[in-house]
Amino acid sequence: MPVRTRHWPLAAIVSLVVVMPAQHLTADVETAGPDLAAMRALSSKLQLLGRLVHGEDLVRRVTASDDEEARRALARAQELWQLADASFATGDNEAAGNYAGEGLAAVTAVSRMVVDTRRRNSEDKARYETMRKRVLSFTEAFQRVALEKQDRAVAGLLNQPEVTRLLGEAEQYAARDDYAHAIEHVTHASDLVETALAKARDRDTLLHELKFDTPEDEYSYEEQRNMSYRMLVEILEREKADNPEGLASIRKAVEENTRIREEAEGLMKRGDVRAAIGRLEEGTETLARVLRMSGLVF
Amino acid sequence: MTRTGLALLAGGLFLSATALVWSPGVAVAQDPNAFNRLMKPPAKRNPPPTADGIHDPAGIGAKTLQPPRESFSSLPAGNSGNYIDWVKALGDGKITPRYDRVNPDVDPIVMDLNIVREVKGSMPDVVYPHKQHTEWLDCSNCHPAIFIPQKGANNISMASILLGEKCGVCHGKVAFPVAECRRCHSRAKDKPAAAADTAR
Numbered sequence: 001m002p003v004r005t006r007h008w009p010l011a012a013i014v015s016l017v018v019v020m021p022a023q024h025l026t027a028d029v030e031t032a033g034p035d036l037a038a039m040r041a042l043s044s045k046l047q048l049l050g051r052l053v054h055g056e057d058l059v060r061r062v063t064a065s066d067d068e069e070a071r072r073a074l075a076r077a078q079e080l081w082q083l084a085d086a087s088f089a090t091g092d093n094e095a096a097g098n099y100a101g102e103g104l105a106a107v108t109a110v111s112r113m114v115v116d117t118r119r120r121n122s123e124d125k126a127r128y129e130t131m132r133k134r135v136l137s138f139t140e141a142f143q144r145v146a147l148e149k150q151d152r153a154v155a156g157l158l159n160q161p162e163v164t165r166l167l168g169e170a171e172q173y174a175a176r177d178d179y180a181h182a183i184e185h186v187t188h189a190s191d192l193v194e195t196a197l198a199k200a201r202d203r204d205t206l207l208h209e210l211k212f213d214t215p216e217d218e219y220s221y222e223e224q225r226n227m228s229y230r231m232l233v234e235i236l237e238r239e240k241a242d243n244p245e246g247l248a249s250i251r252k253a254v255e256e257n258t259r260i261r262e263e264a265e266g267l268m269k270r271g272d273v274r275a276a277i278g279r280l281e282e283g284t285e286t287l288a289r290v291l292r293m294s295g296l297v298f
Numbered sequence: 299m300t301r302t303g304l305a306l307l308a309g310g311l312f313l314s315a316t317a318l319v320w321s322p323g324v325a326v327a328q329d330p331n332a333f334n335r336l337m338k339p340p341a342k343r344n345p346p347p348t349a350d351g352i353h354d355p356a357g358i359g360a361k362t363l364q365p366p367r368e369s370f371s372s373l374p375a376g377n378s379g380n381y382i383d384w385v386k387a388l389g390d391g392k393i394t395p396r397y398d399r400v401n402p403d404v405d406p407i408v409m410d411l412n413i414v415r416e417v418k419g420s421m422p423d424v425v426y427p428h429k430q431h432t433e434w435l436d437c438s439n440c441h442p443a444i445f446i447p448q449k450g451a452n453n454i455s456m457a458s459i460l461l462g463e464k465c466g467v468c469h470g471k472v473a474f475p476v477a478e479c480r481r482c483h484s485r486a487k488d489k490p491a492a493a494a495d496t497a498r
Contacts, residue, residue, distance in 0.1 A: 041354060134442060205413075206412070
């Protein structure tokens, strides 16, 4: 079985990459024209490059290493930053942009050459601990499923002794700060548990019934439901900001709901929980109506 | 919350073109999309990386990336976000995303478990299909940090989702917005729970 690395799956992260400096998105830049926007973006890029090539941590790591190539690459990245900065100062933005691009590529390469072992170790430790907690949590979930199903075949889906062994060995590696091996073991354990859980639950449908232990619980649920609808209506209110007729209908519904909610709170204080629940349901329905009128399909 | 909230509405709150609008017949006649100004017209959807407001237009990478409209052209349409129904695209075999960042041979552990949550009021009950989620995501993306893998241990409400918690960690940000009510509220109250009831 291939070893799973347990990062966010590639498919889930590709859309999250943002590469543009934050200043580039500011409203004043958007309104000031493309030239100024481009200049500010370039300025941000130069500042970023400057911080990277002179960053204490990177310089320390490179200096402490005996990697001559990394030292040369860092010196080149610093030189590129100077060239970019000088070009920018003289108004040659195209050259500045090219030097900055090269510089960023160079400093990234340096960072890869001289790995920050302290940081990597700390990240690996956190990752190991998270994974271990997850395995334990899923193991408990599997045991609950096995108990619920009362089926030996289901219970046999998980090789529990193997999971225990892998977790034990992982702990020994972790105790020696060997997180690479610890993660490898805990990943294997995680695969065993998740596969067993997936098989045990295959094609199941779990029903979470809406049952309340007490009327007070139901009132609390209704309060939350009413708040949810209020939040949806608030969004609608912003959407209709320039439509007086639409806005008036929304505000009327909101006011009606506020009045009903206050009545419900009063009923609750007087101990008439059932009536309070009923009033809150009416308030929520008032908000639901205004959402439906706006075109929300439900 | 403002931008996200408006985006949610823009993404699908006004799905029904024939629905009652505040000024019937006026704006609709001029522009079928006018009642929802924030929903981008098709020509303005999925701009190229150099014009999307996300990537640095001066960056080399932005120019070398394939424009979304080109790469999305053969994929099934969706109602919001980048207007692609990614779950359907995967189900139809239109895309075969690599599951693991490092190892190309890793297959997802797909769990075919539906969770049905009954809700009060006129809304249909919620069906949460693990299958469609685990085809994309690792169990660890949600468990145990966002959802405790135990029945009854998670207090989920639309309010919490709108505040970016629980389902709202992804939905409304990188997955379809909560305004597409029926994709989750998909089980009519008088029907029995069945795997076929799952969201698309």
